[in-house]
Amino acid sequence: MWFEGAWPGTAAGRLGLSIGPVIRAVHAVDAGSARVLIEWRAVARLTFLGAARTVTGSKYLLEAGSARVLVDCGLFQGLRELRRRNWDPLPVDPASIHAVVLTHAHLDHSGYLPRLVAGGFRGRIFCTAGTQDLCQIILPDAGRLQEEDARQANKHGYTRHHPAVPLFTEADAYRALAQLQPVGYERPLRIARGIDLEFINAGHLLGSAFVRLRLEADGGGDILFGGDLGRYARPILPDPSPVEQADVLLLEATYGDRTHPPDDDGEELAEVIRSTVEQGGKLVVPAFAVGRVEEVLFWIRRLEGQRRIPMLPVFLDSPMATEALRYYVKRRRELDPDQQRDDPPTARFRAVSSREESKAVTQSASPCIIVSSSGMATGGRVLHHLKAVLPDPKNTVLFVGYQAAGTRGRSLVDGAAEVKIHGQMIPVRARVAKIDSMSAHADASEIQRWLGGFRTPPRRTFLVHGEPEPLAALERAIASRLGWAVQVPEHLASVELP
Numbered sequence: 412m413w414f415e416g417a418w419p420g421t422a423a424g425r426l427g428l429s430i431g432p433v434i435r436a437v438h439a440v441d442a443g444s445a446r447v448l449i450e451w452r453a454v455a456r457l458t459f460l461g462a463a464r465t466v467t468g469s470k471y472l473l474e475a476g477s478a479r480v481l482v483d484c485g486l487f488q489g490l491r492e493l494r495r496r497n498w499d500p501l502p503v504d505p506a507s508i509h510a511v512v513l514t515h516a517h518l519d520h521s522g523y524l525p526r527l528v529a530g531g532f533r534g535r536i537f538c539t540a541g542t543q544d545l546c547q548i549i550l551p552d553a554g555r556l557q558e559e560d561a562r563q564a565n566k567h568g569y570t571r572h573h574p575a576v577p578l579f580t581e582a583d584a585y586r587a588l589a590q591l592q593p594v595g596y597e598r599p600l601r602i603a604r605g606i607d608l609e610f611i612n613a614g615h616l617l618g619s620a621f622v623r624l625r626l627e628a629d630g631g632g633d634i635l636f637g638g639d640l641g642r643y644a645r646p647i648l649p650d651p652s653p654v655e656q657a658d659v660l661l662l663e664a665t666y667g668d669r670t671h672p673p674d675d676d677g678e679e680l681a682e683v684i685r686s687t688v689e690q691g692g693k694l695v696v697p698a699f700a701v702g703r704v705e706e707v708l709f710w711i712r713r714l715e716g717q718r719r720i721p722m723l724p725v726f727l728d729s730p731m732a733t734e735a736l737r738y739y740v741k742r743r744r745e746l747d748p749d750q751q752r753d754d755p756p757t758a759r760f761r762a763v764s765s766r767e768e769s770k771a772v773t774q775s776a777s778p779c780i781i782v783s784s785s786g787m788a789t790g791g792r793v794l795h796h797l798k799a800v801l802p803d804p805k806n807t808v809l810f811v812g813y814q815a816a817g818t819r820g821r822s823l824v825d826g827a828a829e830v831k832i833h834g835q836m837i838p839v840r841a842r843v844a845k846i847d848s849m850s851a852h853a854d855a856s857e858i859q860r861w862l863g864g865f866r867t868p869p870r871r872t873f874l875v876h877g878e879p880e881p882l883a884a885l886e887r888a889i890a891s892r893l894g895w896a897v898q899v900p901e902h903l904a905s906v907e908l909p
């Protein structure tokens with residue numbers, strides 16, 4: 412309660428009373444005549460701190476009453492202008508955030524956590540148990556890579572910064588992990604004053620979820636953060652769970668303008684493998700260490716089993732992917748029902764552990780399949796393999812996931828004649844192929860299928876996590892098919908809800 416100006420009754424004064432998040436103040440504007448003015452305030456405010464008109468850096472700040480919750484805490488990746496944002500201070504003091512919630516463990520949704528914690532965030536980070544498992548391998552690895560890249564840049568002098576420093580370290584990553592708090596699917600939980608959380612399976616990655624935040628305040632309603640939307644009828648992961656209602660929806664648009672090719676029962680992959688072997692070449696598959704690797708290995712094993720490809724040495728050259736596979740085996744009950752009958756995919760493949768062994772695989776000339784990360788060829792051991800195979804036309808490099816603008820992967824699929832790796836220009840003479848059907852993101856028709864589950868349209872729908880063209884295409888498609896009004900927020904836009 413507060414008072415401004417002269418005492419009521421003697422002259423116009425302001426007597427105020429805070430009464431919760433909906434009504435900010437009741438003012439006795441003129442106490443003599445008891446004129447009362449009620450000031451309304453929006454129930455909540457949502458600020459888009461990332462993944463607005465781009466596909467990385469997912470971060471959404473929800474402020475409701477006195478509570479501040481950050482949904483997703485991802486790294487910007489790809490173009491330099493985007494990566495630079497990782498170094499800018501957040502427009503909100505990390506220490507003032509009460510809780511973080513993660514939709515899933517991919518770096519573009521979790522990779523800023525070490526920096527947030529180093530910046531003073533001390534609250535809990537709510538996630539599913541599967542996300543906690545995967546973060547335990549993804550985040551320390553990202554810290555090590557950051558440190559290694561800074562070291563390499565300083566050693567070889569290919570940096571504009573003197574000295575180059577890591578965005579965060581492995582130790583920062585471990586500090587962030589200590590704040591993770593696992594929560595089961597579909598188990599609502601109060602996470603901050605007036606805000607309840609529920610995770611719903613999104614079918615995009617082990618542990619992936621839609622995040623429903625329910626606001627207790629009158630007229631508060633609920634907000635569904637779609638995270639990344641999975642696909643229907645794929646091996647490994649279950650279908651995305653249907654959702655019938657949300658007052659506010661945040662929906663990804665990664666493939667909002669595309670339809671994935673129909674399921675070809677692995678034939679495209681079989682063709683790539685057969686033609687590479689016929690030429691006596693090596694096949695390098697850059698794959699996100701967590702997520703795509705499981706599907707690639709599933710198909711290789713299946714094609715071998717059906718004798719549609721020759722048996723080849725298959726190397727999994729990513730310690731992180733090897734570790735992630737263990738969690739997929741451990742949490743098979745959360746995967747597609749088919750997976751619960753099959754043998755775990757770990758038996759057939761050779762996991763490359765040491766750097767020496769990795770070098771030996773790089774140097775060997777005999778035909779083989781090498782699955783290695785990172786998936787967009789932005790770092791990791793796959794770079795050594797690419798350096799070795801790209802100059803020779805008998806080899807093939809096969810991309811199986813989304814390639815963000817500005818990444819080496821994107822340059823290669825766009826037909827670059829040479830790419831820079833470790834400061835060296837490498838000519839591209841190998842075949843570069845791309846299979847879209849293994850994407851973990853719903854395409855335009857799958858997004859529509861999922862939206863078809865809503866019984867009533869959300870009061871507001873925001874399209875996020877997409878580049879401009881897919882965003883515009885999805886906006887048009889939703890307007891014409893469903894008649895929903897859709898907004899495409901700008902980076903750092905802030906809106907009042909509902």
Ligand SMILES: [Zn+2]
Pocket residue numbers: 515517615616639
């Ligand atoms: Zn993802």
